Amino acid sequence: xxxxxxxxAGLGNVGDDQAFLALAAKYGFETVDLLEPYQFASAYGLDxxxxxxxxxxxxxxxxxxxxxxxxxxxxxxxxxxxxxxxxEAASLLGCTACCxxxxxxxxxxxxxxxxxxxxxxxxCAQILGAYGIRLGLEYVGPHHLRTRWANPFIxxxxxxxxxxxxxxxxxxxxxxxxxxxxxxxxxxxxxASLQAHQIVHVHLNDARSSPAEALDNDRALPGEGxxxxxxxxxxxxxxxYAGAVTQEVLTQSPPTDPVESILERSxxxxxxxxxxxxxx
Numbered sequence: 084x085x086x087x088x089x090x091x092a093g094l095g096n097v098g099d100d101q102a103f104l105a106l107a108a109k110y111g112f113e114t115v116d117l118l119e120p121y122q123f124a125s126a127y128g129l130d131x132x133x134x135x136x137x138x139x140x141x142x143x144x145x146x147x148x149x150x151x152x153x154x155x156x157x158x159x160x161x162x163x164x165x166x167x168x169x170x171e172a173a174s175l176l177g178c179t180a181c182c183x184x185x186x187x188x189x190x191x192x193x194x195x196x197x198x199x200x201x202x203x204x205x206x207c208a209q210i211l212g213a214y215g216i217r218l219g220l221e222y223v224g225p226h227h228l229r230t231r232w233a234n235p236f237i238x239x240x241x242x243x244x245x246x247x248x249x250x251x252x253x254x255x256x257x258x259x260x261x262x263x264x265x266x267x268x269x270x271x272x273x274x275a276s277l278q279a280h281q282i283v284h285v286h287l288n289d290a291r292s293s294p295a296e297a298l299d300n301d302r303a304l305p306g307e308g309x310x311x312x313x314x315x316x317x318x319x320x321x322x323x324y325a326g327a328v329t330q331e332v333l334t335q336s337p338p339t340d341p342v343e344s345i346l347e348r349s350x351x352x353x354x355x356x357x358x359x360x361x362x363x
Contacts, residue, residue, distance in 0.1 A: 085320060085362055086327045087353050088114035088144050093288075093302070093332030095342050100126065101135060106342065108139035110350040114327040116145045121165075121172040129175055136176065143176050144327035145219070145284045148183035152203040159203055166210055174214040180284045180326070181211050182219035182258045185246075187229045187238030196236060197246075205250050212254040219258035219283030220247060224266035225299040239267055244281070259319070260286040260331070262302055265310045266294045274318035282324045286331040287312065287353070300333045304345070306352030313359035320362060 089112040097103045100123050107115050117123055120143065124132045136143060149169050150162035170181065183204075189196045208218040222243040229238055237243055240257070247255050259282055264274065289308030290297045305312055316328070330349055338345060357363040 085316070085325060085357075086113040086142070086144070087357070088112060088116065088327035088329030089349070090116040090286075090329055090331045093304070093330075093334050093338060094345055095338045095340075097342050104135055104139045104141055106346060108141055110346040111353075112350075113140070114142045114144035114329065116147075116327075116329055116331075117143060118147050119149070119169060120146050120176055120178060121168045124172040124176060129172075132176060142327075143173065143178040144329060145180040145182050146173050146178060148181050148207060148218070150183075150203075150207055152183070152200070152207065153186070153189075163206075163210065166207060170211050170214040170216055174216060179216055180219055181216050182221060182284050183207075184221040184223055184258075185237050185243065186232070187223050187225075187236055188232040189234050189236045190232045191234065193234045193236055196234075200246065201249050204246075204255075205252060208250060208252045208255050212252065217254045217256060217283045218252075219256055221258035221260055221286075222263055222267070223299065224263035224294075225297055226266065226295050228299055240264075240269060240273060247281075256281045256283040258284045258286065260288070261305075261310055261312060261315050262286070262288050262290060262297070262299075264315060265290050266297050268294050271311070271314045271318040274315065275321040277322045279323035279325070282319075282322060282326070284326060285319060285324070285328045287315075287328050287356070288330065288332045289352075298335075300335050302332045302334065304332055304348050304352050305330060306355050307348065312356040316356060316360035316362055320360065 151158040289303040
């Protein structure tokens with residue numbers, strides 16, 4: 084069964100990880116994404132961290148790739164040790180997914196950046212694979228980012244699948260995001276045509292404006308915008324995917340509403356979308 088998940092994005096100040104877990108459980112979420120599993124395990128001890136997750140009935144669904152693979156060789160190499168410690172901690176906490184995003188333009192020549200992306204992401208995936216963790220690649224669709232830097236790069240689902248094929252590793256797949264699906268104007272069939280093993284992780288959020296005008300950092304809570312989230316979820320279910328669908332709402336400034344008010348709206352939006360998709 085697809086699980087409802089939560090990130091900190093768009094919630095405001097939710098406190099430490101313990102407070103975040105308590106709030107996620109209180110509002111009916113089943114999984115959480117943490118940026119730094121190693122710090123979570125270090126703060127509470129491995130047994131304590133596991134106990135916190137168990138106490139709240141939560142699973143750790145994903146963490147962010149802690150490697151800067153988009154810039155210099157020095158920056159990339161500097162992150163590899165951190166990747167190993169984060170991957171080890173995540174694995175011990177039962178997490179099997181790590182994700183990163185691919186910006187749709189670059190100041191490097193496109194061909195050179197593709198070569199760097201393939202070699203660097205392959206190494207990251209190999210490290211993650213040693214810990215039983217998959218790497219999810221997220222294409223980024225908003226139009227304004229396609230020309231933000233000098234040269235075009237990847238911004239479609241198909242191009243990302245082709246990059247995944249080029250990596251030639253079984254533990255690499257897609258991170259699907261409803262916002263990027265919407266801004267690239269894909270159909271429900273584009274999702275339904277995927278196979279479950281091609282999908283590593285999923286983000287859910289909503290849009291306030293048309294695909295061409297939607298800004299990456301101006302997202303809405305699920306169910307409070309114009310995206311066909313029930314259609315997105317139905318198509319996702321048709322693939323056989325049974326992982327987490329996790330709220331990620333990027334905003335231009337920190338929210339001013341109380342955290343619990345935002346979470347109440349999040350819970351309601353998830354429940355409406357899941358019910359309309361026939362998943363609850």
